[in-house]
Amino acid sequence: MKKIAIWATTAVAGLAAAGVLLAGFAAVVSLRQLPSIDALRDYRPDVPLRIFTSDNTLIGEFGTEHREFIPIERMPKRMTEALLAAEDDQFYSHVGVDFAGLIRAALANIGEGYSQGASTITMQVARNFYLSREKTLSRKWYEILLAWQIDRSLPKDRVLELYMNQVYLGEHAYGFGSAAQAYFGKPLADLSLAETAMLAGLPKAPSTMNPVVNLPRATRRQEYVLGRMLALGMITQDQYRDARAEKIAVVAEGNGRYAGHAEYVAELARQLAHDRFGDDAYTRGINVYTTVSSVRQTMAYDAVHAGIEKYGQRHGGTMPQAALISLDSQTGAIEAMIGGSDFQVNRFNHATQAQRQPGSTFKPFIYSAALERGVSPGTLINDAPLDDPKWQPSNDDDRFVGPIPVREALAESRNLPAIRTLREIGIPYAIEYASNFGFSKNRLPPYLPMALGTGTTSPMRLAAAYGVFANHGYRVEPYLIQKITDGEGNVLFQAESSAGNTAPTRVISERNAFVMDSLLHSVVDAGTGTGVRRYMKREDIAGKTGTTNDSIDGWFAGYAGEIVTVAWMGFDDNRPLGKREFGATTALPIWAGYMEGRLAGVPVSLFAAPAGVARINGDWAYTEYPEGVHAVASIGFPPPAATTEAPFEGSAPAGDGLGVPAVVRDGNVGTAGPALGVPAATPRSPGQL
Secondary structure, rough: OOHHHHHHHHHHHHHHHHHHHHHHHHHHHHHHOOOOOHHHHHOOOEEEEEEEEOOOEEEEEOOOOOOOOOHHHHOHHHHHHHHHHOOOOOOOOOOOOHHHHHHHHHHOOOOOOOOOOOOOOOHHHHHHHHOOOOOHHHHHHHHHHHHHHHHHHHHHHHHHHHHHHHEOOOOEEHHHHHHHHHHOOOOHHHHOOOHHHHHOOOOOOOOOOOOOOOOOHHHHHHHHHHHHHOOOOOOOOOHHHHHHHHOOOOOOOOOOOOOOOOOOHHHHHHHHHHHHHHHHHHHHHHHEEEEEOHHHHHHEEEEEEEEHHHHHHHHOOOOEEEEEEEOOOOOOOOEEEEOOOOOOOOOOOOOOEEEEEOOOHHHHHHHHHHHOOOOOOEEEEEEEEOOOOOOOOOOOOOOOOEEHHHHHHHHHOOOHHHHHHHHHOOOHHHHHHHOOOOHHHOOOOOOHHHHOOOOOOHHHHHHHHHHHHOOOEOOOEEEOOOEEEOOOEEEEOOOOHHOOOOOOOOOOOOOHHHHHHHHHHHHHHHHHOOOHHHHOOOOOEEEEEEHOOOOOEEEEEEEEOEEEEEEEEEEOOOOOOOOOHHHHHHHHHHHHHHHHOOOOOOOOOOOOOOOOOEOOOOOEEEEEOOOHOOOOOOOOOOOOOOOOOOOOOOOOOOOOOOOOOOOOOOOOOOOOHHOOOOOOOOOOOOOOO
């Protein structure tokens, strides 16, 4: 028996030795077949494009994977401890493989199929980067060898950094930084112990055990993690108890990732970043910082949706589109932008892409051009029917008030005075002049209806044009991107305007801007824009209502101080807004609702009279035209019986451009001349109000 025992022992030892030799040979052969792990040394995961407001609120993220890369030295210690407690508490002591754990898993799997894996964090890194997730012995064998190789080649902290930024944690979130935003709407460093423990439990089953899909299962896993942290001495009994008692608040879908109601802003910023960097923009970890303020963006969103809701109440629930854009006239920085009623339903950005007729908001540019051709605020214009059988435009109230000064004509948004002014100065000149404000010449029809805003423009372009008046005659192009950085914080792009490297371009004289500012004040003080006074009593508000034919578009464009804002409402299919709807009822409340909050605490800023203007007969006029001499004293009246004085140099012959058989009406809410205390049939002297 003794010989048999010795023989048996020798045989077993021999078989064991042979097994070891065979395993060693297999390992050597397998190691030669393993992929190189050199790529892990310099590996940086794909990090999406991220869009921020000027005050660092995340408003958008674009890429195939949502990820925020956090270097291990900036990874919160509590997050690291929670993960190690949940997944691999021996991480810093084993060689990449927990052999004792493998043996326990192997024994547990006997008779039950292959169910337990005993994977360390290092083994999970090997699997995530190089192998499939199929449960086979051959895959497990290569996983073990790779983990051992990785542990020999990379520092422990580097392995942990790779894992914590690469691991999938459900809800399209990769890495713990992204998961913190996805589930709790805040940075990883701001999470409580309870929230941290819940995230640490996600790697086990991220798709079925996350708090969005199944909060009870996620909570049970969280409790396990907290128990492990307590057992390992990472937290105290009191901390454990408090974390167990804390009620977890999971953010609603999208709220944590895209705050501030700035979807249209984020999408436009995405397009601009892609134009500059191509598809690399979605993987390089690029951060785009916009000029938009999260606070002002929220105010704009609230104002737009309040306006849409009030319109719906008046019309039984029918909801139009609406847009708002606000910018700093001195720098061009866009402060707020709402492109439509609902980004999820319609991603077309009406603030920047829509080309709509501006209606009477275009009239100030006709009068601005006229100032340079001798017209003054006190110039009398004949508000009477045209002597053209092919086109007989009217005013909104279907009345004509006869002689009316420019100031009242613009304030009341009367159509015939604007048409006659355009005919007086000449259509080609007016188109060329309007292009100085940024309007596209090919979008301005070379006919008299142009005076009523029958061309097309976008709210953003109109805001930039009004910015010329607000900026004392200087034109500045709007911009949205303040700067772009890479994942390391290096600046890749800096807006020239924000860096102070560009000078604005003067496109009209300072005195022209001053007089136009004065005229636009009259619109708000005594004209179609008086509804603004229900919201604000400021003295520096200037603006203009606009309503297109059949009330298809409603506008209000205006400014106070340096802030220019344009609001618009309409339907994409060009349905009328309604017979009793005008710019003053649709767009003006949106504009005023936003500006009321935007201007809170901002000092009143009034223009100082520049050189070259003076008070003549109670109103402003250019000083080279004292007492109306050499200026255009009147427009649209029958010529005097006989005169030796040469006609004004810039005038056009009667009937110029009258060949369009269209009927265009302004549609603005306003009052006729008698409402301002002047009898309709009584001629008025320049400047009389």
